[in-house]
Amino acid sequence: MKLLQNELYKLFKTKKLYIFLLILVVMRIMAVYLYKAGTEFQTVIEVANAQSLPIAMKYDAVQFLVIFMGIYIADILTDEFKTGTVKLTLLRPIGRAQLLNSKFAAMAAFAVLLNLFLVLATYIVGLFAFGWGDSTVYHGVTYSVGDGLLLTAKVYAASFLPIIAFGMICIFVAAASKNMVTVVAVTFILFIVGEFLSALSVIPSVIRTCLIVNQLFFFSDYFVKNNHHFEITLSVVVNLSYITVFYLLTLVVFRKKDVLC
């Protein structure tokens, strides 16, 4: 717990966090501006009102979130091992597993923070651009304000599971590699390759469903309609497996890791 507190304290003291948040806001403003400028045929915005905006744009930021996660994880793992600040913690009565747990928790907290911020920022940008609106519209279905809010909350909450699974994979890459650029590059390449594979129709769809990229994009979709019990169960199992397997792999690396900074 104290370790997580320390991680969060450091996070809020770094400029990077605020740059990330700024980028997210700017992206939202740009999307809305483009829509208003008459390129609506290319956008995901179905109905121009604030309450429909976050759920309509939920995939828009996935690439950015993924890159920010990669950078943050590289910062708290690879960079600390490189610059030697990890020694500060490791020379205290702190076990290696405890250190890993705190990094995992920090990653999850970072993901929650970014997503919450993104939803709020999107509502606010939408409010300024279009006003609140009478009802939420998503995939052609109209929801009451209350149901719309609930659906938005459900979809974003569900998206955490694959995001955290992805973060765990990043943590493994970061623990196993020696410099930050590698981490960000490897995670990004994984992401691109995954996107490519998930579009290949020769691969059976069940296997494609299991790709982390697919999970990042589509897991939360299963919660919009009610008849996806199989996909939801499969996806939960897949994501939890990613988390478990990569956690254990990282733990093995971590336990034996020579700290040579």
Add this chain to the structure above:
Amino acid sequence: MNSNLLLQTRNLTKSFGDRKIINRLNLHVMKGDIYGFLGRNGQGKTTAIRLVTGLIFPDSGDVIIDGHHLRNDFKNTISNVGAIVESPSFYGYLSGYDNLKLMANLIPGIKKDRIDEVLDMVRLNHRAKDKVKTYSLGMKQRLGIANALLSSPKLIILDEPTNGLDPQGMKEIKEMIVQLAAERNITFFISSHLLHEVEQICNRVGIIHSGTLLCEAEVEELTQKSKGKSLEDIYFDITGEGGDLA
């Protein structure tokens, strides 16, 4: 078993690849020592310190600090130790005080004013609120010592604490070590390649060469035996190297 023994290594051995960097190292640091761990660059001092502090793992051998075995009782062992390994690393975007605050969070039962106390001991109060990235090397070194002091450990390990400092900075650090040892009852284990430096403040030395401990003795005993030769000359006698490095 000597109850005065604070730090002991038993046949500590470590290889990188197929190069043996530390070879059956047996160190004995007594309570109250200012122990000088001497050797030229690249002889294995930092590697030995990494092993002693659990940052890396030995191929074989043991580290025992105040009766605790590092191998199976890491937390209790390390609780008795404060250390700077290789160089003092801190979060540059935080102040010296905030860096110590983060560390204090990890020490159970620490008193609230302990941070001010240790900053006082290393005479860094006046710059404590400034970001560490604005600190000189000497100040970072002192902040490192403050961090090492934080948990009131019995043993403080410093890796080349005067390396890279100007003569004034070196003098300050040395005075600080002597004072802390005397007033706070702290045992020091200090590595250095500056032999005459260590001679002035250490009571015991161990000389490491190519990963092997060639000699471990009281400084007084050494200089008496060799009829007043300087530690530097003794070093070259022991390692079999000419005094002239050219």
